[in-house]
Amino acid sequence: MPAESDALPRVTVVTVTYADRWATGLSATVQSVLAEPRADLIVVCNGIAPASAASLTGTASAAAGRIEVIDLGRNRGSAPAFATGLAAAYRRATAVLLLDDDNPLPPGALATLEAVSDALTSRADAAPTALACFRAVNPVYRLLKEGAAADTLFRELRPGAFLTTDVFASRHRAAVDPRRTIPTAVGDIRVTPLPNSMWGGLYLPPGIAALGVLPPTELVLYADDNAFSARLRGHGCEILLCLDVEIRDTVDWRASAEPPRRRVRIPRVLRTAPDELWRVRYQNRNAAFVSALQARGSVPARMRLAVNVAARLSLLFLAALAAGRLRAFGAVATACLAGLRGRLGESYPLPGGADTGTTPARVRSARS
Structure with missing residues (x-):
């Protein structure tokens, strides 16, 4: 008789790694996926260091064809890397789970996500629904878990907003708790609507994976996961945050994601070290592009966008x-203007940007 895991549908897990991340979290993530007998793994290497590459190759060789390694040769950004991994995963016609390289998969998470998906698809009127795992490192996710409404937290999704600035936004809070409980085969699971999902922990059931949706690679990195969420919504898909399926990051970036609680403080983008300005350039360029995209086709929204651009950049200039x-302000302002004008692509050098002499998208170990 076949093993129980052989009778269950397979799941393809996709992760992207870079630099020397084996000990930092990649090793734990790989081993957690291998611990799930029905899970296969695709690792996209985005300028990986030789030591991590050797450890990954050795593990893949011993994993009986369950790990596929795709080497992009250099750091090409998260959007091209996840697009490459997703395209490879979609060809397998399975459910797909996206993980950051420091996101060990919790035991039982796949079964719970599948049970929630099955419960949702059993309804005749249900829209295709992607599921996101809860991650405490994201301050917004923690507020959603406490019952906050998504429309009060994702201000950047409002047509006419500029990044998270919207001087016309009302301050009222939703009176209805958006959280709800879904009965499943493994118990009751709490969920809440999620407009934008992070890469790590996003589960795409087979019906959504079959759509073949990919992120816009011209964003390179930052806001590319938000743009991918928007593309899913554009295909009629909903996204729910599973509050009872938690992924614990091996690297906690919560401290850097939350500003210090002071009355007067320098905006975080102005405190960026010169050698890290490439990060805020991509962040602000891509977010500005998304803001412009959302305002397109509506004269009132475009007028609101113009006011919000002037307000945000004026306040940032005064702070700088x-x-x-002023150098940091200049980097942010020029990046924002590039995004508003749709000038995307690999505009700013990425760490590990030198080619290793390999052919891009080289498959080093394929699943049999």
């Missing part, structure tokens, strides 16, 4: 002037 951080 007071703090003596």
Whole structure:
């Protein structure tokens, strides 16, 4: 008789790694996926260091064809890397789970996600629904878990907003708790609507994976996961945050994601070290592009966008002037203007950007 895991549908897990991340979290993530007998893994290497590459190749060789390694040769950004991994996963016609390389898969998470998906698809009027795992490192996810409404947290999704700035936004809070409980074969699971999902922990059931949706690679990195969520919504898919399926990151970036609680503080983008300005350039360029895209086709939204652009950049300029951080302001402002004008692509050098002499998208170990 076949093993129980052989009778269950397979799941393809996709992760992207870079630099020397084996000990930091990639090893734990790989081993957690291998611990699930019906899960296969695709690892996209985005400028990986030789030591991590050797460890990954050795593990893949011993994994009986369950790990596929795709080497992009250099750091091409998260959007091209996840697009490459997703395209490879879609060809397998399975459900797909996306993980960051420091996201070990919790035991039983796949069964729970599948049970929630089955419960949702059993309804005749149900829209295709992607599921996101809860991650405490995201401050917004924690607020959603406490019952906050998504429309009060995702201000950047409002047509006419500029990044998270919207001087016309009302301050009222939703009176109805958006959280709900879904009875499943493994118990009751709490969920809440999620407009934008992070890469790590996003589960695409087979019906959504079959649509073949990919992120816009011209964003390179930052806001590419939000743009991917928007593309899913554009295909009629909903996204729910599973509050009872938690992924614990091996690297906790919560401290850097939350500003210090002071009355007067320098905006985080102005405190960026010069050698890290490439990050805020991509962040602000891509977010500005998404803001412009959402305002397209509506004259009132475009007028609101113009006001919000002037308000945000004026306040940022005054803060930079007071703090003596005009160079950082210049980097942010020019990146925002590039995004508003749709000038995307690999505009700013990425760490690990030098080619290793390999052919892009080289498959080093394929699943049999």
